[in-house]
Amino acid sequence: DSGVxxxxxxxxxxxxxxxxxxxxxxxxxxSVYWYQQSLDQGLQFLIHYYNGEExxxxxxxxxxxxQQFPDLHSELNLSSLExxxxxxxxxxxxxxxxxxxxxxxxxxxxxxxx
Amino acid sequence: GEDVEQSLFLSVRxxxxxxxxxxxxxxxxxxxxxxxxxxxxxxxxxxxxxxxxDMKQDQRLTVLLNKKDKHLSLRIADxxxxxxxxxxxxxxxxxxxxxxxxxxxTLLAVQP
Numbered sequence: 001d002s003g004v005x006x007x008x009x010x011x012x013x014x015x016x017x018x019x020x021x022x023x024x025x026x027x028x029x030x031s032v033y034w035y036q037q038s039l040d041q042g043l044q045f046l047i048h049y050y051n052g053e054e055x056x057x058x059x060x061x062x063x064x065x066x067q068q069f070p071d072l073h074s075e076l077n078l079s080s081l082e083x084x085x086x087x088x089x090x091x092x093x094x095x096x097x098x099x100x101x102x103x104x105x106x107x108x109x110x111x112x113x114x
Numbered sequence: 115g116e117d118v119e120q121s122l123f124l125s126v127r128x129x130x131x132x133x134x135x136x137x138x139x140x141x142x143x144x145x146x147x148x149x150x151x152x153x154x155x156x157x158x159x160x161x162x163x164x165x166x167x168d169m170k171q172d173q174r175l176t177v178l179l180n181k182k183d184k185h186l187s188l189r190i191a192d193x194x195x196x197x198x199x200x201x202x203x204x205x206x207x208x209x210x211x212x213x214x215x216x217x218x219x220t221l222l223a224v225q226p
Contacts, residue, residue, distance in 0.1 A: 002156065033213060043202065043216035056211035090156060094212055101212050102147070105157040 003027065004093050004106035012112045018079040021109045025072055025093030031055070032074040033094075033103060034066055038087040049074055081113045118205060118217035125223045132193045134220045136186040136203035143205035146179060147214065148188045151200045160188070160201075190222075198224045 003026035013019055025032050034046040045058035049068035060066075063081075068074045078085060088110050092103040117139045126132045138146070147162040163170045163177045163186075170177045176189040186203055200221050204214040 002158070004156075031212070035216075042218050045213045045215065048211045048213050050211075056213050058213065092157075102159055102162065103212065103214060104159065105149075107156040 002104040002106060004091060004104055006089075006091055006106035006109050008109060009107065010110045010112075012114065013081060014114055015081055015083060017081050017113075018077065019081065019111065021076040021078070021089050021091075021111075023074045023076070023091035023093075023106060025074070025091075026104055029093035029095050029104075030072065031094045031101070032068055032072070033092045034060075034074070034076050035090040035092065035105075036087045037090060037108070041087075043090075046076070078111070083113050086111055086113045118203060118215055120201075120203060120217040120220045122218070123221045123223070125225060126193050127225050128193060128195055130193055132188075132190040132197070132222055132224075134188045134190075134201050134203075134222065136188075136217050138184050138186065138203070138205050138215075138217075140205060140207060140215070141181075141184065142207050145206050146177075146186050147204040147206070148175075148177065149202045149204060149216075151202065151219070153199075157202065193222075193224050195224045195226055198222055 005024040007022045030051045033048045036044045046060040047066050048056040052068050066076045088108045090108045092105040094101040119137045148160045149157040174191045178187045200219045202219045203217040
């Protein structure tokens with residue numbers, strides 16, 4: 001158990017809908033990262049938050065947004081869903097900024113858009 | 115640029131050694147990591163190496179880094195059926211973010 005909690009584990013929805021994925025980092029960790037894993041794109045970095053502030057943005061669509069709350073949990077919002085958004089969404093946490101801090105991953109949310 | 119390549123598949127017999135290879139393109143990478151993903155599970159950190167090291171050993175795992183060739187490998191000694199999984203290498207560039215750029219993943223199949 002990595003200590004990173006993601007809910008829900010599975011989500012099935014329809015095209016055009018909006019969903020929210022939730023991540024609780026390891027106790028004490030200030031950074032949260034979101035990744036998308038799909039068969040065609042592999043593991044893609046979406047966004048990084050550190051102590052409530054956005055630190056880096058990757059290949060995140062404009063239909064997607066994220067935030068990190070004062071209690072350090074994070075939510076990833078996906079809107080106007082398309083079939084191609086079906087994927088496994090991971091969050092990871094680490095203790096602080098910088099290259100020497102390891103990322104610990106949650107077990108993911110499997111999103112199916114029908 | 116950010117591009118990390120791995121071979122797609124490796125099959126070994128139980129008890130043999132496995133070697134999973136990875137090439138990366140960003141010479142500014144400071145840390146390189148190996149993660150394991152079992153079916154239906156998240157990514158488990160196996161080991162990592164700092165870019166100024168050539169080798170790191172951790173029980174059955176040996177990581178070799180050739181910075182000149184931008185080549186990273188993971189050797190698993192005495193491979194067991196429980197080692198069957200997808201293995202990802204990843205690089206980080208440091209700075210204000212420790213975002214990881216992942217490789218394409220290598221599926222390791224261990225035959226009994």
